[in-house]
Amino acid sequence: MIYFDSQQQIHEKEEIEELTGKLSFQKLENKLMHSVLENDKETIEKGKLISDSINQGLNSFTPDLIYQQLIKNYSMAKHIFGPSLLKLATGYNPDYIKKNINIPEFQKELRFRIQKNIEKLKEEGLLGKDNEISDKGIELASLVMYFEELDKIIPKGISGEKIHKYASIYGSKEDVRNYKKSDRYRDIAIKKSAKLAIRRGHTKLYEKDLRVYERQSHGQSYIVYALDASGSMKGAKIGACKRAGIALAYKAIDEKDKVGLIVFGSEIKTVVEPTQDFSYLLKNIVGARASRETDLVASLRKAIELFPNENITKHLILITDALPTTGKEPEKETLQEVSIARNKGITISLIGINLNEKGKQLAEKIVELGQGKLYVVKDVENVDKVVLEDYYGI
Secondary structure, three states, rough: OOOOOOOOOOOOOOOOOOOOOOOOOOOOOOOHHHHHOOOOOHHHHHHHHHHHHHHHOOOOOOOHHHHHHHOOOHHHHHHHHHHHHHHHOOOOOOHHHHHOOHHHHHHHHHHHHHHHHHHHHHOOOOOOOEEOOOOOOHHHHHHHHHHHHHHHOOEEEEEEEEOOEEOOOOOOOEEEOOOOOOOOOOHHHHHHHHHHHHOOOOOOOOOHHHHEEEEEOOOOEEEEEEEEEHHHHHHHHHHHHHHHHHHHHHHHOOOOOOOOOOOEEOEEEEEEEOOOHHHHHHHHHHHOOOOOOOOOOHHHHHHHHHHOOOOOOEEEEEOOOOOOOOOOHHHHHHHHHHHHHHHEEEEEEEEEEEOOOHHHHHHHHHHHHHOOEEEEOOOHHHHHHHHHHHHHOO
């Protein structure tokens, strides 16, 4: 298990060699693509507005509703819409809105700006006739989020390089390397570690003496990314986890692996079977909306269905901020499903965002049964690093 916080560093992998020509966006509108690539500020802001709206659980924009909520109760409006959405919809910083919200002249200007910005979205086809977010709007939001995530992971070198020899519990033992805290004890090369300690003149084994076996992969991996979209994930949490899913899909598909998606809350909302269609995955990740409570058992059952009955690497990444809340005996049922998954050759890692003590205890049982890793993330902005680190470790 690994407990990750903002102070820990992710070890750099080999830098990616090229950024173009690897992932196709043929299904996305070329005009939108060019606008984002050319750094059209207005287009990018519109994409962010739509993305933030989806992350707040909104399906449509109603100018009068936004305006009336701001006038009636600014604090409630900020909670419903989120600070970044308010800034993008009005052009004003939230603190400035709060300071001036009771001034009649400012209210008039605020209403005008909200109406104008939303009308622009409709004119460009980003919203439908009833102000609902259109497919084109989701495509724009997807492009903006995708390029923002690539700008983040590529320069920092955290996207890495997955080569033919990598950690895999399905392969045969190959070479040995130095022990890392993320390694399983069963993979420690006892004889080689002891010989190294003796050569160093040590009378007992120290952590720095430990060596572990590398394993040879059996080829293509199938990864399912299960994203908690319950109400508590609304806003920045789900936004960061979506970006992590984009990073995973980008890198895994680039490595010829297949990635599936499950978006779950009180029910399964989105299911994508493991695929190499990056643009389809991207739109489904970005389009996920948060609502209600967490049904982890249902997501585990669905994940089991998505993996083929082949002798390949099958890995499930669960990402959540709470464990679990539905069912008669949710903890017992969850562990039963984990056992079923493991018996079918599926390993399970769990990324917990600020889990409470009870949730962490259950998470530890899940990864122990699922023979995966537990990451407890305190800084949600680092979740993409953690997801990629887990991917490189399978």
